[in-house]
Amino acid sequence: MTGPSAAERAARRLAPLFGDRLTANETIRDHHAHSEGWRHPDQTLLPAYVLFARTTQDVSDTLRICHEENVPVIPFGGGTSLEGQLTPVPDCISLDLSMMTDILDVSPENLTCRVQAGVTRQDLNLQLRTQGLFFPVDPGGEATFGGMCATRASGTGAMRYGTMRANVLGLTAVLADGRILQTGGAVRKAATGYDLTGLLIGSEGTLAVITEVQAQLHPIPEAVGAAVCQFPTLASAVETAVLVIQCGLTVGRMELLDDVQMDACIQYSHFTGYEALPTMFFELTGSPASVAEQETVLRDLVESQGGQSFRWATATEERNTLWKARHDAFWACMAYRPGYRGITTDAIVPIAALTELMTGARADIDASGLLAPIVGHVGDGNFHTVILIPPNDADAEKRALELDHKIIRRALSLGGCASGEHGIGLAKQIFMTEEHDPAALSVMRAIKTALDPKNILNPGKLVPADVP
Amino acid sequence: MTGPSAAERAARRLAPLFGDRLTANETIRDHHAHSEGWRHPDQTLLPAYVLFARTTQDVSDTLRICHEENVPVIPFGGGTSLEGQLTPVPDCISLDLSMMTDILDVSPENLTCRVQAGVTRQDLNLQLRTQGLFFPVDPGGEATFGGMCATRASGTGAMRYGTMRANVLGLTAVLADGRILQTGGAVRKAATGYDLTGLLIGSEGTLAVITEVQAQLHPIPEAVGAAVCQFPTLASAVETAVLVIQCGLTVGRMELLDDVQMDACIQYSHFTGYEALPTMFFELTGSPASVAEQETVLRDLVESQGGQSFRWATATEERNTLWKARHDAFWACMAYRPGYRGITTDAIVPIAALTELMTGARADIDASGLLAPIVGHVGDGNFHTVILIPPNDADAEKRALELDHKIIRRALSLGGCASGEHGIGLAKQIFMTEEHDPAALSVMRAIKTALDPKNILNPGKLVPADVP
Numbered sequence: 001m002t003g004p005s006a007a008e009r010a011a012r013r014l015a016p017l018f019g020d021r022l023t024a025n026e027t028i029r030d031h032h033a034h035s036e037g038w039r040h041p042d043q044t045l046l047p048a049y050v051l052f053a054r055t056t057q058d059v060s061d062t063l064r065i066c067h068e069e070n071v072p073v074i075p076f077g078g079g080t081s082l083e084g085q086l087t088p089v090p091d092c093i094s095l096d097l098s099m100m101t102d103i104l105d106v107s108p109e110n111l112t113c114r115v116q117a118g119v120t121r122q123d124l125n126l127q128l129r130t131q132g133l134f135f136p137v138d139p140g141g142e143a144t145f146g147g148m149c150a151t152r153a154s155g156t157g158a159m160r161y162g163t164m165r166a167n168v169l170g171l172t173a174v175l176a177d178g179r180i181l182q183t184g185g186a187v188r189k190a191a192t193g194y195d196l197t198g199l200l201i202g203s204e205g206t207l208a209v210i211t212e213v214q215a216q217l218h219p220i221p222e223a224v225g226a227a228v229c230q231f232p233t234l235a236s237a238v239e240t241a242v243l244v245i246q247c248g249l250t251v252g253r254m255e256l257l258d259d260v261q262m263d264a265c266i267q268y269s270h271f272t273g274y275e276a277l278p279t280m281f282f283e284l285t286g287s288p289a290s291v292a293e294q295e296t297v298l299r300d301l302v303e304s305q306g307g308q309s310f311r312w313a314t315a316t317e318e319r320n321t322l323w324k325a326r327h328d329a330f331w332a333c334m335a336y337r338p339g340y341r342g343i344t345t346d347a348i349v350p351i352a353a354l355t356e357l358m359t360g361a362r363a364d365i366d367a368s369g370l371l372a373p374i375v376g377h378v379g380d381g382n383f384h385t386v387i388l389i390p391p392n393d394a395d396a397e398k399r400a401l402e403l404d405h406k407i408i409r410r411a412l413s414l415g416g417c418a419s420g421e422h423g424i425g426l427a428k429q430i431f432m433t434e435e436h437d438p439a440a441l442s443v444m445r446a447i448k449t450a451l452d453p454k455n456i457l458n459p460g461k462l463v464p465a466d467v468p
Numbered sequence: 469m470t471g472p473s474a475a476e477r478a479a480r481r482l483a484p485l486f487g488d489r490l491t492a493n494e495t496i497r498d499h500h501a502h503s504e505g506w507r508h509p510d511q512t513l514l515p516a517y518v519l520f521a522r523t524t525q526d527v528s529d530t531l532r533i534c535h536e537e538n539v540p541v542i543p544f545g546g547g548t549s550l551e552g553q554l555t556p557v558p559d560c561i562s563l564d565l566s567m568m569t570d571i572l573d574v575s576p577e578n579l580t581c582r583v584q585a586g587v588t589r590q591d592l593n594l595q596l597r598t599q600g601l602f603f604p605v606d607p608g609g610e611a612t613f614g615g616m617c618a619t620r621a622s623g624t625g626a627m628r629y630g631t632m633r634a635n636v637l638g639l640t641a642v643l644a645d646g647r648i649l650q651t652g653g654a655v656r657k658a659a660t661g662y663d664l665t666g667l668l669i670g671s672e673g674t675l676a677v678i679t680e681v682q683a684q685l686h687p688i689p690e691a692v693g694a695a696v697c698q699f700p701t702l703a704s705a706v707e708t709a710v711l712v713i714q715c716g717l718t719v720g721r722m723e724l725l726d727d728v729q730m731d732a733c734i735q736y737s738h739f740t741g742y743e744a745l746p747t748m749f750f751e752l753t754g755s756p757a758s759v760a761e762q763e764t765v766l767r768d769l770v771e772s773q774g775g776q777s778f779r780w781a782t783a784t785e786e787r788n789t790l791w792k793a794r795h796d797a798f799w800a801c802m803a804y805r806p807g808y809r810g811i812t813t814d815a816i817v818p819i820a821a822l823t824e825l826m827t828g829a830r831a832d833i834d835a836s837g838l839l840a841p842i843v844g845h846v847g848d849g850n851f852h853t854v855i856l857i858p859p860n861d862a863d864a865e866k867r868a869l870e871l872d873h874k875i876i877r878r879a880l881s882l883g884g885c886a887s888g889e890h891g892i893g894l895a896k897q898i899f900m901t902e903e904h905d906p907a908a909l910s911v912m913r914a915i916k917t918a919l920d921p922k923n924i925l926n927p928g929k930l931v932p933a934d935v936p
Contacts, residue, residue, distance in 0.1 A: 109714060109820035152659040163657050165666070166634060181907035186818045188848045189631050190885040191620040191670055192892055192903055193930065194912045198633070198666035202659055219716030246577060248687030250754070286718070290758035350654045352577035380656045417658040424660055435660055439649035443919060444662045450918035451911060462661065 064178030077147030083425030117146025136161035152202030159379035172212035221285035253283035261373035268332035349416030382420030532646030545615030551893030585614025604629035620670030627847035640680035689753035709846035729841035736800035817884030850888035
């Protein structure tokens, strides 16, 4: 007869504190066993329990007890991660922060706010709208601030405003043993110690559980213009993006959809008046005069690269129609081949290598015989392919993974990285040793061991297990 | 009879590798015993040896041997740090990287470059000028890239371009035991592991020795305009700066000099046509049309706050004359009272608290009876006072330190930090426990111990010795 498991022992101690916010309900556990993207090939494991925290103190109590009982804890936010960051390990607790939705403070006079980890950017921006402010980091999906910090998220706004790394000033987080820590603060810069905020951003829940975020806000630009234009070839579209960066044009957003992705978007969004051709979406921001001036420069540049049907919109409604097609790209892919699932690549290279990488990736896709629309945050040298896999087709699954790896290795050989914004999780872990040298990996391991000696925080993710 | 010291043992092993680049010359050792700012009260100690490195391998060899022999190593760049970051400890080696001046690579097509740690921003920008690019982080003095990374430097360009944290993409560094590591890369963003680049930036030589820097470059703006205007009171000048930020005006640089600093500058720079009044320096950048447009908005805002004699310059020479006065501010202070030395404060607060902090600091200065010009990176909520201390005046020295601490504690009570850009070193260490909570300090200590278990890298700096 075996005794209770470690998670069971922890649950007995947690139950009096959390009541029905601690649950072993199978539907809820199943919901916490995976996220939107990659699934572990043998994914049948569920977390032993799901615990819904409401406060930093809840998280502290949970970790203190789980630390004492040696129970692995997997922090869970919006469940939108794509690389297996939320995949359970045996006898673990999924610590769900999605009920931590308080916007604690908005300071228009400091252009900052403080939110609980479960707040989504959509919720925050809705609340900020009347104050003329917004938070610019916009990954796809209803991601939470905690999750966006944990994966170092970015999106279409990164080109102008930077990623989470640039837009988070400070954090409240809970260490593996339950101690609460404040990092950073409310100022725009500081030189007072190791950058613990930056260390936790992108740590994928392996070093601490983020419970509150002090974020930098930005004024909504006075004027915004949007342009869409189509190109005869993928190469000419990418080359246009590269020139925009190299010329230092102050473009706010710049996104590329290839012909396959445009075909999917046209069908999904009833996006009429465009053809299934490589297409660039631009957003220009600033004062009315500067937006108009930028438009002229951009139009010239686009035309010099063979871009056509440059369509320009400054009215909000018209702009929203244009950008909605871009924002719906992932869902358009899913609807393009109903029942298929997608593996998303997220390679990034220095801007001058982007044309070579993207045209190479496109050739790889064509050679694979698979369908894989391309959508790119090309201003950052970053793009995604959503490799579509038919249901129950083991051969296609195998070829899709091979294609995924081939594109990433192309990026690495061009001086790039395996992920621009989705992170490592489990799915991209094999590339950690290809991208980083042994000394860098051993420093990551040393930091993990120093902060979480019992290895209870999202164990096995990010830093590969075989790094000494 | 005592045997050779640890440093002597290390020197015997290093001598065959480095020849006359390893020296015990007293003049050279004395030059490496202090830097521009704060001095330890009992500063008589010299490093046992100075070693001049030329390559990353030199640094690796040095650290490997010093690690084996338990010799403390203090990395030394331009010698311009202000908070005692370079103060020797007994029997240490000063590892001078100022001969590492190679610009290894400039990639105009990627807007990046790679430099050795001893390159100064002045050297780099001179070389870049013909390519229409520049590096925007501009601390005072001839600082090196290694030093600017180590202290997380910023300057007048941070408002628009960010600090070193935002403008360094990757590093080559050497760990305490001599292992060489690469952090980051050449891309604009990445989500592939802990942010080791960000961890080393601001670590003041306590975690690793930075030997190469991959930096982000920026196109020189098409048009630049400069404006100088004077205000009746310090409060009205600061309030103008706060409004510029809160309105989201795209000002490139924004610096404030108080009446005392202006008096010093007028005398030092023969800066005619201005009075000894609180004065703001602005720089606007962009296209010619947008600069002209911004000027109109800025002029209205300045006038609404009582600003006068708004003087506008777009010609390069005229602009340079205006900004030279600002850049010479520290030397103007030194010349204002010849023979005096200065203690520099570097407090920073959220922007909305800046008026309260600066007017409070000015009242503190007046009450102290000391002379202390104020110069501020007000767009970031950061400013410096240079507290001038007459020679051999122990009472003034004591009052200067009290004033320094009073201003910093004002900043902390307003939600700010002890340093915006000069760092902690030894001089600001007492504020680490006031600014950070015990858990944050213990994480810093855990990281230091994990990366440098023998505590040979700049021991005693940054993280206070009494943090467990």
